[in-house]
Amino acid sequence: NKFVEVKKLRKVYDNGHEAIKNVSFSVKKGDLVCLLGPSGCGKTTILNMIAGLLNPSSGEILFGGKSVVEVAPKDRQIGYVFQNYALYPHMTVLQNVMFPLIVGKNKKAKADAQKIAEKYMSLTQITELAEQKPGNLSGGQQQRVAIARALVQEPQILLMDEPLSNLDARLRLKIREEIRALVKTVGITTLFVTHDQEEALSIGDKIILFNDGVIQQDDLGENFYLD
Numbered sequence: 001n002k003f004v005e006v007k008k009l010r011k012v013y014d015n016g017h018e019a020i021k022n023v024s025f026s027v028k029k030g031d032l033v034c035l036l037g038p039s040g041c042g043k044t045t046i047l048n049m050i051a052g053l054l055n056p057s058s059g060e061i062l063f064g065g066k067s068v069v070e071v072a073p074k075d076r077q078i079g080y081v082f083q084n085y086a087l088y089p090h091m092t093v094l095q096n097v098m099f100p101l102i103v104g105k106n107k108k109a110k111a112d113a114q115k116i117a118e119k120y121m122s123l124t125q126i127t128e129l130a131e132q133k134p135g136n137l138s139g140g141q142q143q144r145v146a147i148a149r150a151l152v153q154e155p156q157i158l159l160m161d162e163p164l165s166n167l168d169a170r171l172r173l174k175i176r177e178e179i180r181a182l183v184k185t186v187g188i189t190t191l192f193v194t195h196d197q198e199e200a201l202s203i204g205d206k207i208i209l210f211n212d213g214v215i216q217q218d219d220l221g222e223n224f225y226l227d
């Protein structure tokens with residue numbers, strides 16, 4: 001039941017900086033795993049390699065026992081929520097959420113795409129915002145749009161990079177519980193990047209603590225200890 005496996009992963013950037021040094025871990029199907037660590041420790045680098053946006057210098061990433069290099073990026077079934085949400089400013093909320101379904105090789109008829117988009121907009125509680133443009137939305141609302149857009153393709157893995165960092169403290173507490181409830185409802189395997197210990201402890205089934213490109217601790221939430 002190791003759904004995602006990362007084996008002896010290493011990343012040296014073109015400028016010679018070794019951002020990831022011999023990192024190995026695994027993620028069980030359906031788990032919400034937090035990658036925790038200070039800014040600059042390599043969390044985004046790992047997500048980008050898992051997403052296929054960046055090539056490892058060495059090591060291996062497996063999905064369901066299959067090396068990702070054997071799976072074309074478009075077939076990897078990964079949803080990615082970026083730190084800045086990366087919504088399309090000229091499109092409405094509905095158009096943003098539908099977008100992954102109406103482009104590319106496996107595109108759907110518009111009516112079908114809209115139906116699926118509406119399902120995930122309902123789950124993320126943004127139905128009433130359908131005709132708004134992202135510029136008119138609060139940070140928390142934009143974040144929900146980004147999550148709905150990541151989920152419409154019904155990916156097997158959801159990657160979230162500091163998804164709460166643009167929100168105020170009170171909203172962070174509320175939305176992190178909603179994210180946990182949502183990913184458990186959908187049943188999607190999730191990697192959630194954060195620098196906030198308390199946040200990781202409150203929502204992670206498992207927490208992997210990084211520092212300077214290496215894993216310092218990898219434990220179930222209830223076993224995780226703090227120095």
Ligand code: ADP
Pocket residue numbers: 013014015017019037038039040041042043044045046
């Ligand atoms: P985190 O997500 O934990 O903040 P990153 O993965 O973004 O960390 O970065 C890890 C380290 O690699 C940092 O020291 C960062 O400056 C460096 N880094 C990130 N991207 C590049 C790049 N493209 N080229 C060189 N160094 C990079």
Ligand code: ADP
Pocket residue numbers: 012013014015053054055056
């Ligand atoms: P890959 O080998 O997988 O193509 P690269 O090492 O080329 O990855 O880095 C990806 C991109 O990040 C490059 O286009 C590079 O220009 C950019 N980059 C370089 N240095 C940094 C840095 N310190 N922080 C963020 N991005 C950087």
